[in-house]
Amino acid sequence: MGNLLLFISVTNAMALLEFTDRGIYCARADVYIDPWKPVDRALITHGHADHSRWGMKAYLSTHSAGPVIKYRLGDIRLQTVGYGEVTTINGVKFSFHPAGHIIGSAQIRVEYKGEIWVASGDYKLEDDGLSEAYEPVKCQHFITESTFGLPVYRWTPQEEVFADINDWWRANAAEGKVSVLTGYALGKAQRLLHGLDSSIGRIYTHGAIENTNEVIRAQGIKLPDTIRVSKEINKKDYPGQLVLSTPGAVGQPWIKKFGQISLGAASGWMTLRGARRRRGADRGFVLSDHCDWPQLLEAIDLTGAENIYVTHGYTAIFSRHLRTLGLNAVELETEYEGELAEMETKQETMKG
Amino acid sequence: MQQFANLFRRLDRTTKTNAKVAALADYFREADDQDKLWTMALLSHRRPKRTVNSKLLRGWAAELAGIDLWLLEESYHVVGDLAESISLVLPPPERSSDRSLSEWIAIVEQLGTYDEDGKREAVTDAWRELDTTERYLFNKLITGGFRVGVSQKLMTRALSQATEVEETNLAHRLMGNWTPHTTTFDELINSESATDNISRPYPFYLAYQLEQEAESLGTPDEWQAEHKWDGIRGQLIVRDGELFVWSRGEELVTDKYPEYHPLAELLPDGTVIDGEILPYANGHPLGFNVLQTRIGRKKVNKKLLQEAPIVLMAYDLLEVGGEDIRARPMSERRELLEELLETHDTQGIVLLSPIYEFSDWKDLAAERETAREKHSEGIMLKRRNSEYKQGRKKGDWWKWKVDPLTIDAVLLYAQRGHGRRANLFTDFTFGVWDGDTLVPFTKAYSGLTDKEFNRITAWVRKNTIDRFGPVRSVKPHHVFEIGFEGIRKSTRHKSGVALRFPRMLRWREDKPKEEANTKADLLAMLEMYGGEDL
Numbered sequence: 043m044g045n046l047l048l049f050i051s052v053t054n055a056m057a058l059l060e061f062t063d064r065g066i067y068c069a070r071a072d073v074y075i076d077p078w079k080p081v082d083r084a085l086i087t088h089g090h091a092d093h094s095r096w097g098m099k100a101y102l103s104t105h106s107a108g109p110v111i112k113y114r115l116g117d118i119r120l121q122t123v124g125y126g127e128v129t130t131i132n133g134v135k136f137s138f139h140p141a142g143h144i145i146g147s148a149q150i151r152v153e154y155k156g157e158i159w160v161a162s163g164d165y166k167l168e169d170d171g172l173s174e175a176y177e178p179v180k181c182q183h184f185i186t187e188s189t190f191g192l193p194v195y196r197w198t199p200q201e202e203v204f205a206d207i208n209d210w211w212r213a214n215a216a217e218g219k220v221s222v223l224t225g226y227a228l229g230k231a232q233r234l235l236h237g238l239d240s241s242i243g244r245i246y247t248h249g250a251i252e253n254t255n256e257v258i259r260a261q262g263i264k265l266p267d268t269i270r271v272s273k274e275i276n277k278k279d280y281p282g283q284l285v286l287s288t289p290g291a292v293g294q295p296w297i298k299k300f301g302q303i304s305l306g307a308a309s310g311w312m313t314l315r316g317a318r319r320r321r322g323a324d325r326g327f328v329l330s331d332h333c334d335w336p337q338l339l340e341a342i343d344l345t346g347a348e349n350i351y352v353t354h355g356y357t358a359i360f361s362r363h364l365r366t367l368g369l370n371a372v373e374l375e376t377e378y379e380g381e382l383a384e385m386e387t388k389q390e391t392m393k394g
Numbered sequence: 395m396q397q398f399a400n401l402f403r404r405l406d407r408t409t410k411t412n413a414k415v416a417a418l419a420d421y422f423r424e425a426d427d428q429d430k431l432w433t434m435a436l437l438s439h440r441r442p443k444r445t446v447n448s449k450l451l452r453g454w455a456a457e458l459a460g461i462d463l464w465l466l467e468e469s470y471h472v473v474g475d476l477a478e479s480i481s482l483v484l485p486p487p488e489r490s491s492d493r494s495l496s497e498w499i500a501i502v503e504q505l506g507t508y509d510e511d512g513k514r515e516a517v518t519d520a521w522r523e524l525d526t527t528e529r530y531l532f533n534k535l536i537t538g539g540f541r542v543g544v545s546q547k548l549m550t551r552a553l554s555q556a557t558e559v560e561e562t563n564l565a566h567r568l569m570g571n572w573t574p575h576t577t578t579f580d581e582l583i584n585s586e587s588a589t590d591n592i593s594r595p596y597p598f599y600l601a602y603q604l605e606q607e608a609e610s611l612g613t614p615d616e617w618q619a620e621h622k623w624d625g626i627r628g629q630l631i632v633r634d635g636e637l638f639v640w641s642r643g644e645e646l647v648t649d650k651y652p653e654y655h656p657l658a659e660l661l662p663d664g665t666v667i668d669g670e671i672l673p674y675a676n677g678h679p680l681g682f683n684v685l686q687t688r689i690g691r692k693k694v695n696k697k698l699l700q701e702a703p704i705v706l707m708a709y710d711l712l713e714v715g716g717e718d719i720r721a722r723p724m725s726e727r728r729e730l731l732e733e734l735l736e737t738h739d740t741q742g743i744v745l746l747s748p749i750y751e752f753s754d755w756k757d758l759a760a761e762r763e764t765a766r767e768k769h770s771e772g773i774m775l776k777r778r779n780s781e782y783k784q785g786r787k788k789g790d791w792w793k794w795k796v797d798p799l800t801i802d803a804v805l806l807y808a809q810r811g812h813g814r815r816a817n818l819f820t821d822f823t824f825g826v827w828d829g830d831t832l833v834p835f836t837k838a839y840s841g842l843t844d845k846e847f848n849r850i851t852a853w854v855r856k857n858t859i860d861r862f863g864p865v866r867s868v869k870p871h872h873v874f875e876i877g878f879e880g881i882r883k884s885t886r887h888k889s890g891v892a893l894r895f896p897r898m899l900r901w902r903e904d905k906p907k908e909e910a911n912t913k914a915d916l917l918a919m920l921e922m923y924g925g926e927d928l
Contacts, residue, residue, distance in 0.1 A: 192468070192472060194472070194473055311817060316473070319406075320817075362464075363462070
C-alpha cells in the first residue's frame with residue numbers, strides 16, 4: 043500500500059490536498075487534517091480518537107467540538123471556529139460544515155483559486171436531533187469514509203430502532219432485569235440517551251460516559267437526567283432500570299454488580315448475524331452514526347464531486363463501485379478506523 | 395413464516411440454554427402440527443431437497459437489488475453467508491405474507507418442477523413479500539444448513555416440556571430416517587416401541603475431553619481404559635434380519651460400508667453395537683486419512699475396498715436379544731459384548747477394542763504416549779459402573795487425548811473471517827524457514843481469544859504488504875505455535891505436507907521470527923509420524 047500513497051502524492055504534486063503518511067496535508071497552508079502523527083498545525087473534524095490525536099502543536103476545531111477534544115487531549119493549544127466561518131491561511135480558505143456524525147463534527151472545506159476539496163471525516167445523513175445536521179457541500183474533490191460501504195448495510199429509521207430499544211427495556215423491567223446498553227462514550231452514548239424513554243425508569247451511566255455527558259452538558263446541550271454508577275448506590279436499586287455502558291466495560295468485573303442483566307449493543311455492525319453473535323449481546327440494535335450504503339451514495343451525489351478519495355472501511359469495494367458509476371475514485375490507506383475504533387478502544391473508555 | 399421467524403429471532407438473540415428451550419417450548423405449544431414437524435426436521439438437519447442452485451439465486455438477487463453481481467459476491471465474502479447477504483441487499487418488501495412455514499417449504503419443494511423462469515418468478519415473488527428475517531429463513535430453506543445453536547438435545551428438551559412426553563423416549567423416537575413426508579407429528583412423538591422403526595439407533599453417548607490430572611479421577615480399578623481409535627464413531631444394528639449402520643452425525647451409512655453387510659446373517663437379531671468404523675489391515679489400524687477417501691462417496695468400488703479396508707472396532711453393547719441394556723453397568727455390558735463376539739464368528743469384521751489393564755495412572759500415561767504410532771487419538775476412560783447415557787455428559791466417560799504435535803511458524807497471509815468473525819482477520823497462512831525464505835505450509839483459523847483476534851486484526855491493517863483479492867500478505871513478524879493432530883505427505887499442497895486439525899495454540903510474542911521452525915523440522919516430523927499414510 044506504500045506504493046499507492048506514493049503514487050497519489052506524486053501525481054497530485056500540484057494538488058491542494060495530498061495524502062501523506064502523517065495525514066491529509068495542505069502544503070500551501072502547511073496544515074494537516076486529522077493527522078495521526080505529530081505535526082505543527084492540525085484541523086480536526088471531530089473528537090473521536092482516530093481523528094483527534096495527541097501531540098499536535100496547535101489544533102483548530104468547531105466551537106461545539108472543542109470542549110470534548112480538550113477534555114480528551116488535556117492541555118493543548120486549541121482554537122475554535124463556528125460552522126461556515128472562513129479561516130484564510132496563505133490564501134487558502136478553510137471552513138467547517140456540519141457532518142451530522144456527533145456533536146461538533148464537521149466536514150472541512152478547503153478552497154484555493156476555485157479548486158474545492160471537502161474532507162468529510164465521519165458523517166451521516168440522518169438527523170439525530172443532537173448533532174448539528176449534515177449539510178451537503180459542493181466540491182470537486184470529496185474525501186469520504188466507507189465504514190459501511192457495502193450494500194448489505196441499510197439502516198432502518200431511528201424511530202423504529204428506538205421503539206425496539208425501549209420495548210426491550212420495558213420487557214426487561216417487567217422481568218426485574220437490568221438493561222445494560224452499550225455504546226461508545228462519545229457520540230453513541232448521548233444519541234442513545236436522547237432516544238431512550240425516561241418514563242420507563244432511571245438511567246445509570248458508566249463513568250467514562252458520564253464524564254463525557256458532563257462536558258457536553260457544560261456547553262449548554264440538554265441531555266436526559268442520568269445517575270453515575272458508584273459504590274454508594276444500593277444494588278437493589280438497579281433491577282428494572284437501564285445502565286448505559288461502554289462496550290469495553292462489559293467484559294470487566296464492573297458489570298457483575300447489576301445482577302441479572304440483559305445486554306444490548308447498539309452499532310451498525312449489528313446488521314450482521316455474525317457480529318451480533320460475536321459480541322455475545324442478548325440484543326443487537328442496528329444504530330450507527332455513520333452512513334449506510336444508500337446514504338454514502340446520496341452524499342457523494344450531493345457534493346457533485348468527480349474525484350472521490352475513500353479513506354477507511356470497505357475502501358477497495360466501495361471505490362470500485364464508484365468507478366463503475368463513472369467517478370474517479372481511489373482508495374487510500376489511512377489510520378482512521380470508523381465504528382471499529384469507536385467500539386473497541388477499551389483502554390480509553392476505561393480511564394474514566 | 396412469521397411465527398417461525400419469531401422463534402428464530404428469539405433463538406438467535408440469546409446464547410442462554412434456558413432461554414432457547416423456553417422459546418422452542420412456546421413455539422411447540424402454539425404452532426400447528428405440520429409446522430412443528432418441519433421445525434423439528436430442520437433442527438435435526440432434515441432439510442428439503444435442494445431445488446435451486448446458488449448461482450441462480452445470486453443472479454436474481456443482484457438484479458432485484460439493482461447492484462452488480464460482483465458487489466453481491468463481495469458482500470457475500472464479507473458476510474460469510476449467502477442467504478443472509480441476499481436478505482440484506484434486497485430492497486424492503488412490497489407487501490407482507492401470512493403463509494406458514496410448511497406452505498413455504500411446499501413452495502420451495504415445488505421449485506424443482508419449474509423451469510428456470512418459473513423458479514425465478516417464484517423466488518423473487520417470495521422475496522418481495524418477506525421481511526429481512528423471513529427472507530433469510532426462506533433462503534436457508536433453499537440453500538440449507540442454518541444454525542441457531544440448538545442441538546438435538548435442546549430441541550428434545552423443549553419438545554418434552556411442550557408435549558409432556560419423557561425426554562429420553564423422545565430422543566429415541568426422533569432418531570432414525572424419518573422425514574416430514576413419511577410421518578406425522580403425532581406418529582413421531584407418540585410411537586410406543588423401538589421396533590416401530592427397526593432402523594432406529596440409540597443416541598450416542600459422547601465423552602468430554604479430560605482437562606484435569608488423570609489421578610484426580612480416583613483409583614484405577616474404577617476405570618476401564620482403551621484406545622480412542624481414530625475412525626468414525628458408528629452404531630451397528632441388526633434387527634429382523636436387517637443391518638443398519640449409523641454414523642455419529644445420525645447419518646445412515648449402511649450402503650457406504652459393504653464390508654459390514656454379512657453381519658445381518660452373522661449376528662443375532664436384536665443386536666446393537668457401539669464402535670468405531672476403522673480403517674484396518676494386516677492386524678493394525680491405518681491412518682484416518684485412509685478412511686477419508688471413503689467418507690464422501692456414496693458408492694464404493696472394488697479398488698476403494700482394497701485400498702481402504704475397514705473393520706468395526708467394538709466398544710460397547712447397547713441392545714442384546716432385543717433388550718435395551720444401556721442402563722446396565724459398563725462392566726456388565728462389556729462382558730456381554732465379549733460373550734457375543736465369542737459365540738458369534740464375525741469373520742474378522744467386528745473386532746473387540748482391547749482393554750488396557752493398568753494398576754497405576756503412570757502406566758496409562760505411558761500407554762497414551764504410544765497413541766500416535768498406534769493410530770489412536772489417545773485413551774478413552776469409562777467408569778466401570780457407568781450406564782450408557784445420551785449426548786455429551788461429564789463425569790463417567792472421558793477422552794484423554796494425546797498432546798498435539800507443535801511447530802512454531804511465522805504469519806504470512808491474513809484473510810477476514812466469515813460469519814461471526816466477519817470484521818476480523820481470523821484466517822491465517824503460516825510459513826516455516828527454508829534457508830532464508832519463508833515457505834507457506836498451513837492455514838489455521840482457530841485458537842485465539844476474541845481479544846487476540848482484535849489485536850492481530852489491528853496489526854494486520856497496519857502491516858499489509860500487498861493484497862490479492864481478499865487475502866493480504868503481511869510483514870513477516872509474528873510467530874505462532876501451531877498445534878496439529880497428524881502430518882502426511884500431500885501432492886495437493888505446495889509445501890508437500892498436509893496437517894490434520896491445525897490450529898493456533900499460542901501467540902509466541904516472546905519469539906523473534908528468526909527462531910521459528912524450519913522446513914527441515916517439518917520434514918523430520920513427516921518422517922516420524924507420516925510414514926505409513928503415503
